[in-house]
Amino acid sequence: MKKIIAFAGSNSSKSINYELVKYTVSLVDDFDIQLLNMANMPFPLFSEDDERKYGYKNSLVELKEDFDEADGVILSVNEHNGNPSAYFKNLIDWISRLERKFLEDKYVFLMGTSAGKRGALGAISVTENMLPRFGAKVENVFSLPEFNMNFSAKTNTITNSNMEKEHRKQLDDFLGKLIKK
Template identity: 60%
Template sequence: MAAILSLAGSNSSISINYKLVKHTSSLIEGHEIRLLNMARYPFPMYSEDEEKQGYSNSLVELKNDIQRADAIILSVNEHNGNPSAYFKNVIDWLSRLERKFLLDKKVLLMSTSGGKRGGIGSIGVIESLLPRFGAEIISTFSLPSFHENFNADGIIDDSLKIEHQKALNAFLETLK
């Protein structure tokens, strides 16, 4: 049984990426799942001046949660074709606390947006960024047009549902 940490790279209280992570986590059996709502983790914008004041307890706790996990399910939001400033800031803080904060972590990387590209730009940026900190990206999934393709029961479109399940299965297969 693997310990899986699930989170979205969004600090929005109504994050659609959090909804996707929560749904994905609900499909997993036989593993320990810890679901984090990043809306509860406020961090100042990273700067050397801020760093001189020390690291917040929330940051240290987040790093410890990541290090206790065997694997991570992450859904990143997108702002203008890139990851949100919030999530990039979280990465900046974590990497200053410990450069290889994702060492040996297997990652299912996802994204969704209200648009037809489904946050694919953000996935591309994060997919190339996370390995620098030790992550192994196992699979990716992009859900376009969230409001048309997702409801309280999960992913509505059958082909997207199958694609999502394939990405999840590939990720889970590495945890055996």
């Protein structure tokens, strides 16, 4: 069975991007899904001095092993001032020190959402350009603008039918690539 690791690039306990990831994986059958809540995974701010002095936390090594075992990644990035969050960038900095190509030949379904009309497009764009440096294949991208208007936490669904169709199209294409892999 193909394995997918799924998470949001946010460490907020109330992350709307984590809500989008949970919704997305609820639509997936016949895959082994590992859903990670990054609010439970604190990492210190990356520093080469700390890396030399303390090495790598066990949780980071285990996360890298999870990536090694996964066939694909579902990721939703949050946006701070037009960029991915400092938490997400810090996570990438740490894990790429363990293995530069930690996403080698992994398909990534990249998403993002925000309360605003741009739907985290700045963070998505930066991440879409960054992840291939680590070996990722980012071919499926989805943005959900105005999260509170277009998503119902009560029913755990995208309520805008056009956006729901686009999300499903991107998800199905991503899953199809994993099946063929």
